[in-house]
Amino acid sequence: MIELTINGTRRRIEGDPAEPLLYVLRDNLRLHAAKFGCGLGQCGSCTVLVDGKPVQSCITPMAALAGREVMTVEGLGSANSPGSVQQAFIDEQAAQCGYCIPGMIARAEALLRADPRPSEAAMRAAMRPSLCRCGTHMRILRAVRRAAVAMGGGIVDPAEPVS
Amino acid sequence: MSGIARRDVLGGGGLVVLFALAGTGIAQEGGTSGGGEGTGAPPEVAPGLPGSLAEFPHLDAWIRIAPDGAATVFTGKAELGQGIGTALLQIAADELDLPLERVKLITADTGRTPDEGITSGSQSLQNSGTAIANAAANVRYLLAERAARLFGVAVDTLSTVNGFVRARDGRQASYGELAASLSLHVEARPDVRRKRVAARDHIGRDRPRRDIPPKLTGAAAYVHDMTMPGMLHARVIRGPAEGTRLTAPDFDAIARLPGIERVVRVGDFAAMLGPREWPLVQAMLAVGRMPWTRSEAPLPQGDLRDMIRALSTEPDVILMRDTVTLPSVRRVTARYDRPYLMHGAIGPSCAVALWQDGELTVWTHSQGVYPLRNALAELLDLPPERIRCIHREGAGCYGHNGADDVATDAALAARAVPGRPVKLMWTREQEHGWEPLGPAMVTELSAGVDANGRIAEWTHAVWSNTHSTRPSQAGDLLAGLEVGRGFAPSPPRAIPQPNGGGDRNAIPLYTLPRATITSMFVPQMPVRVSALRGLGAHMNVFAIESMIDELAAVAKSDPVEFRLRHLEDPRAIEVIRTLADRFGWARPKRERWRGQGFGFARYKNSGAYCAVAIEVRIEPETGATTVLRADAAVDAGETVSPDGLRNQIEGGIVQSISWTAHEEVRFDAARRTAFDWSSYPILRFDAVPLQMAVHVVDRPGQPFLGAGEASQGPAAAAFANAIARATGQRLRSMPLTAERVRLALAAR
Numbered sequence: 001m002i003e004l005t006i007n008g009t010r011r012r013i014e015g016d017p018a019e020p021l022l023y024v025l026r027d028n029l030r031l032h033a034a035k036f037g038c039g040l041g042q043c044g045s046c047t048v049l050v051d052g053k054p055v056q057s058c059i060t061p062m063a064a065l066a067g068r069e070v071m072t073v074e075g076l077g078s079a080n081s082p083g084s085v086q087q088a089f090i091d092e093q094a095a096q097c098g099y100c101i102p103g104m105i106a107r108a109e110a111l112l113r114a115d116p117r118p119s120e121a122a123m124r125a126a127m128r129p130s131l132c133r134c135g136t137h138m139r140i141l142r143a144v145r146r147a148a149v150a151m152g153g154g155i156v157d158p159a160e161p162v163s
Numbered sequence: 164m165s166g167i168a169r170r171d172v173l174g175g176g177g178l179v180v181l182f183a184l185a186g187t188g189i190a191q192e193g194g195t196s197g198g199g200e201g202t203g204a205p206p207e208v209a210p211g212l213p214g215s216l217a218e219f220p221h222l223d224a225w226i227r228i229a230p231d232g233a234a235t236v237f238t239g240k241a242e243l244g245q246g247i248g249t250a251l252l253q254i255a256a257d258e259l260d261l262p263l264e265r266v267k268l269i270t271a272d273t274g275r276t277p278d279e280g281i282t283s284g285s286q287s288l289q290n291s292g293t294a295i296a297n298a299a300a301n302v303r304y305l306l307a308e309r310a311a312r313l314f315g316v317a318v319d320t321l322s323t324v325n326g327f328v329r330a331r332d333g334r335q336a337s338y339g340e341l342a343a344s345l346s347l348h349v350e351a352r353p354d355v356r357r358k359r360v361a362a363r364d365h366i367g368r369d370r371p372r373r374d375i376p377p378k379l380t381g382a383a384a385y386v387h388d389m390t391m392p393g394m395l396h397a398r399v400i401r402g403p404a405e406g407t408r409l410t411a412p413d414f415d416a417i418a419r420l421p422g423i424e425r426v427v428r429v430g431d432f433a434a435m436l437g438p439r440e441w442p443l444v445q446a447m448l449a450v451g452r453m454p455w456t457r458s459e460a461p462l463p464q465g466d467l468r469d470m471i472r473a474l475s476t477e478p479d480v481i482l483m484r485d486t487v488t489l490p491s492v493r494r495v496t497a498r499y500d501r502p503y504l505m506h507g508a509i510g511p512s513c514a515v516a517l518w519q520d521g522e523l524t525v526w527t528h529s530q531g532v533y534p535l536r537n538a539l540a541e542l543l544d545l546p547p548e549r550i551r552c553i554h555r556e557g558a559g560c561y562g563h564n565g566a567d568d569v570a571t572d573a574a575l576a577a578r579a580v581p582g583r584p585v586k587l588m589w590t591r592e593q594e595h596g597w598e599p600l601g602p603a604m605v606t607e608l609s610a611g612v613d614a615n616g617r618i619a620e621w622t623h624a625v626w627s628n629t630h631s632t633r634p635s636q637a638g639d640l641l642a643g644l645e646v647g648r649g650f651a652p653s654p655p656r657a658i659p660q661p662n663g664g665g666d667r668n669a670i671p672l673y674t675l676p677r678a679t680i681t682s683m684f685v686p687q688m689p690v691r692v693s694a695l696r697g698l699g700a701h702m703n704v705f706a707i708e709s710m711i712d713e714l715a716a717v718a719k720s721d722p723v724e725f726r727l728r729h730l731e732d733p734r735a736i737e738v739i740r741t742l743a744d745r746f747g748w749a750r751p752k753r754e755r756w757r758g759q760g761f762g763f764a765r766y767k768n769s770g771a772y773c774a775v776a777i778e779v780r781i782e783p784e785t786g787a788t789t790v791l792r793a794d795a796a797v798d799a800g801e802t803v804s805p806d807g808l809r810n811q812i813e814g815g816i817v818q819s820i821s822w823t824a825h826e827e828v829r830f831d832a833a834r835r836t837a838f839d840w841s842s843y844p845i846l847r848f849d850a851v852p853l854q855m856a857v858h859v860v861d862r863p864g865q866p867f868l869g870a871g872e873a874s875q876g877p878a879a880a881a882f883a884n885a886i887a888r889a890t891g892q893r894l895r896s897m898p899l900t901a902e903r904v905r906l907a908l909a910a911r
Contacts, residue, residue, distance in 0.1 A: 015441075020441070023440050023444070026388075027396075027439055031381060032381050032383050032384075032385075032388040033381030036387065036588070037510060037511075038591040038839060038840060039444065039591055042839060042840040042841060043509060043840055045510065073379070073380065073381055074380065079377055079380045079382065082376065082380060089379050090375055093372060093375060093806055095375050095379065096244040096245065096246075096559055096811075096814050097557075097559030098244060098374070098375065098378035098384065099244075099385065099508075099510045099557075099558035099559065102378075102381065105379060124848045124849050124851075125848075127848040128847050128848045128849050130848070131509060131847065133508060133561070133845065134244060134559045135815065135819075135821070135846075136814055137848055137851040138817065138852070139810065139813065141848070141851075159854055160853075
């Protein structure tokens with residue numbers, strides 16, 4: 001049994017300690033924001049925050065999470081009351097199919113918590129582990145810039161202005 | 164009083180429009196459903212009606228009005244992330260004169276919506292949008308006609324506002340009460356006018372996409388997220404890649420693994436089912452260790468493009484023109500080609516199926532629920548009416564990927580457990596290994612310019628397999644070939660002009676006095692291929708627009724000026740001029756290893772006009788290319804959603820740069836060797852353009868022109884042309900990787 005915090009709630013999870021967090025989130029807790037993309041840690045669709053850092057939940061075993069704080073995109077806000085990063089993605093209409101976007105939001109949240117004023121290059125490097133196949137990258141970057149401003153910081157040298 | 168002025172008088176954002184019938188027939192023309200990719204589409208029964216109304220002329224196929232006056236709109240097209248779920252609502256709300264929030268949309272569902280074939284070919288607004296616009300105009304007219312009888316006044320004295328029909332004396336009736344005594348099971352009339360452009364509230368304006376907030380906050384937005392009581396998860400068991408099979412799979416051993424509730428077998432088809440995913444994921448590791456063999460003829464070694472070029476062909480001359488002109492003084496002959504490409508959905512294909520009381524329901528991200536249903540009916544020996552396929556979103560597909568195959572896998576698994584829903588998802592390795600690839604292609608062009616710097620002659624031949632193996636029968640589905648019932652795939656077919664498959668966009672829009680353009684259709688298909696966004700347009704536009712630059716160079720002309728010199732279509736000219744102006748084409752920054760490139764096409768020569776300009780900087784030591792800017796201009800006719808249009812064009816450019824610069828499916832003798840994102844790398848954030856802008860040339864009142872695939876070809880060409888400008892080296896074989904740039908520079 002593993003004890004951890006998920007979106008602010010203490011949870012005790014029974015089961016195989018080798019089971020990756022992603023399946024516990026999706027199958028046990030019906031938290032669907034984190035997506036299965038590859039199961040290999042290559043695409044970032046499953047990204048969540050663990051103690052504020054971006055983690056690929058498809059390859060993170062429950063055994064590694066005892067006592068830790070997991071935050072999924074559900075914990076950042078809801079459709080009626082979106083969090084700052086979610087609102088920025090909505091404002092920029094930064095999605096096509098949207099499958100990768102919860103992972104992008106988690107990654108952007110982690111970046112801006114750690115560094116409210118990253119450089120453009122640092123922002124792109126931070127987002128690099130997440131793949132998007134629709135080619136929504138330019139909008140995702142605009143949304144991260146917008147979120148940075150909304151959260152009181154900003155991108156130091158934006159390649160494109162915040163629209 | 165104009166419509167605008169009336170609206171101002173009334174305030175509140177409502178619309179007031181008087182009714183009048185058109186003197187002549189309306190309007191917007193439809194086209195072949197799905198850009199020619201589908202088969203077995205319903206026949207046109209009302210050829211005088213626009214869009215898909217020609218196949219489904221009855222209004223209640225498209226629109227129903229509830230007693231409370233709210234409208235439900237039905238489309239046979241699917242939301243694939245391209246935003247039509249909101250764009251179609253904008254059209255309906257405008258033409259019905261209802262607030263946007265009082266209109267809801269039902270998408271592709273064989274139980275509820277018209278059969279509009281495949282959601283492909285950038286046809287959704289052209290076909291379904293046009294049908295819905297005109298059906299809505301008809302419904303609004305019928306409601307007014309009903310009110311006219313009620314009030315005892317002439318219909319042309321009435322107006323509508325926010326779900327009410329109003330008379331001049333102030334009497335009004337709600338849509339709900341009028342619809343209660345009105346049958347919408349009547350054919351659309353071709354003479355009902357759509358609203359005047361100035362009276363439209365939503366078309367042409369940005370409305371936030373309805374699907375985005377749920378997707379960003381964890382709602383069950385995708386078929387992958389569906390849960391149902393008693394649902395079982397499932398994985399399919401097959402060889403590691405297309406063209407292989409397991410030699411001696413030990414299914415008993417699999418069935419004994421913890422968490423596996425049962426193994427379903429039908430002939431060589433096998434799937435394992437269990438209540439939770441993690442045990443299935445672990446069991447798939449055991450499957451991955453099972454011995455396998457190639458089941459098809461060994462793949463030839465070397466570049467498979469050369470094999471496609473060498474196979475026997477069914478040539479089809481699609482353009483032959485022979486006007487007497489000046490002779491060529493300079494000629495360029497070149498081969499341009501591309502490798503096999505992958506759709507590469509970020510989420511593996513997935514479906515949910517439920518077999519209950521002898522009926523099957525499948526929730527699927529297939530682009531064609533009706534064709535899938537028909538193929539499933541043959542496979543499962545069921546009448547089609549006992550199968551219902553309902554579209555649910557998946558990860559973006561960009562063409563025919565594993566969606567239909569996984570839906571079949573789920574259906575076969577579900578048949579073994581009646582009453583229990585089954586969610587079957589492919590693994591990443593299966594998605595990479597089994598999806599039908601975008602075909603490898605070879606083009607050979609030869610062209611010459613005369614003494615006046617005009618193109619005198621042009622030949623273009625394009626070698627390609629088919630660009631659609633979308634299912635129309637059981638043998639087109641992977642599992643259909645595994646169940647041991649002798650099903651065979653449909654014979655490969657070339658999609659004919661004017662849509663074209665391998666020859667899509669092989670005919671340039673430029674003025675060519677002498678030209679021979681030939682589709683070299685290659686029926687034999689050594690690798691499973693099917694529709695990838697843009698079909699042949701990506702290759703052909705790359706080739707044509709590269710050749711145009713090569714000719715401009717020998718004619719010592721500016722590439723943009725050279726294009727304009729050979730164009731007559733004023734809309735093409737305006738798109739190119741708009742982009743050249745906004746991009747600052749005439750005033751390039753002169754710097755070593757920096758260059759600008761231009762590309763243009765009208766998608767299918769019937770869809771949106773799109774020009775792309777790209778500026779790159781090359782690092783000569785490594786050949787690495789940085790895209791400094793990528794801008795586009797697009798004319799998609801009447802723009803429903805300007806931001807939605809920009810989103811599609813932006814995405815197309817980025818995706819096309821990924822295809823063109825980075826991607827290639829590789830093979831050994833037994834199988835494709837691309838099985839994940841490390842063996843098939845795609846563009847990441849560190850390589851996307853530094854800046855991008857899309858300029859929309861709106862044409863209010865003009866027909867919608869499909870734009871979803873419009874930027875793939877122009878972006879590929881602009882990228883190649885920019886590299887040629889920056890380095891002096893012309894790369895003609897995709898992908899245009901850093902290594903190829905470096906080698907070209909080293910070989911100078």
